[in-house]
Amino acid sequence: MPMESEIHTYTSDDIEVTYDVKRCIHAAACVHALPEVFDPEKRPWIDPEQGAADAIADAVHQCPTGALHYQRRDNGPSETPPTENTVTPFPNGPLLLRGTLELADTDGHVLLTDTRMALCRCGQSGNMPLCDGSHASSDFEDAGAIPDAMIREDELPSDAKKLRITFEKGSPATLQGPFRLEGAEGADSTHTKKAYVCRCGQSGTTPFCDGSHTAAGFST
Ligand code: SF4
Ligand code: FES
Incomplete structure (x- = not known):
């Protein structure tokens, strides 16, 4: 059975960001990386309209738990795993x-x-x-x-x-x-x-x- 998840989706023309509530530990790496997009004081707390798709992708990569992921809608590059584990x-x-x-x-x-x-x-x-x-x-x-x-x-x-x-x-x-x-x-x-x-x-x-x-x- 896959891990339990609770996924919320936030979309702009260029990128779709998914957020799994179950895997967020509120480390705030995303908030520090791009506060105009990831703002826990606002609803919705993720607003991909407020940033460029490349910057949002970079911020998502900094999420240490995998709570955040994205799909590019502008043909930009997908996340690739680092060459070394x-x-x-x-x-x-x-x-x-x-x-x-x-x-x-x-x-x-x-x-x-x-x-x-x-x-x-x-x-x-x-x-x-x-x-x-x-x-x-x-x-x-x-x-x-x-x-x-x-x-x-x-x-x-x-x-x-x-x-x-x-x-x-x-x-x-x-x-x-x-x-x-x-x-x-x-x-x-x-x-x-x-x-x-x-x-x-x-x-x-x-x-x-x-x-x-x-x-x-x-x-x-
Ligand atoms: S970086 Fe990931 S784990 Fe940390 S607050 Fe953001 S979504 Fe949650
Ligand atoms: S809940 Fe055990 S290390 Fe975070």
Whole structure:
């Protein structure tokens, strides 16, 4: 079954913007990028008539969760995934992924494909495994660094592009495929092809799983 969504659509002659309420964490990257188009004080809060299609597309690309997407109506270019998959733990918040992404359950059912996703790390989301912003009212604290002991460079298959994310109830998420894992400060970075990442918020080796979910009784 695909992930639950609640999509609103905003259209001008040149571009159609879609907004998935379920995936917005109010990080406001869109608002900062183009306040004349994305204005939470106005209704509708997205007005594509107020900006050029290229500028709107650039602002949408900055949405870290994939809540925003667009379709060009002026034959302008569509969004293309970055050539490299990247994974970054956001301080006190979700794991941010960019690239050619596929989220699947352990039976192999694809729930979501996208160029941008935010995975919950705090264990409190009501829209698991995606972040829904609940970390802001939780006591989850994590600087978003990659532990030195965990930095290793894997040999990557040259032809693989996709980063596949799988998860099951009460367990960490498995990331499989070529990706660069980068600490929030950008200094600690490694290329790898497989990692088990914490979803319960209790690991002592974040962003990786250390088995704490069992003792924590994590069952989401
Ligand atoms: S950038 Fe994306 S997640 Fe952030 S407020 Fe805008 S739509 Fe929501
Ligand atoms: S990290 Fe955002 S809801 Fe858990």
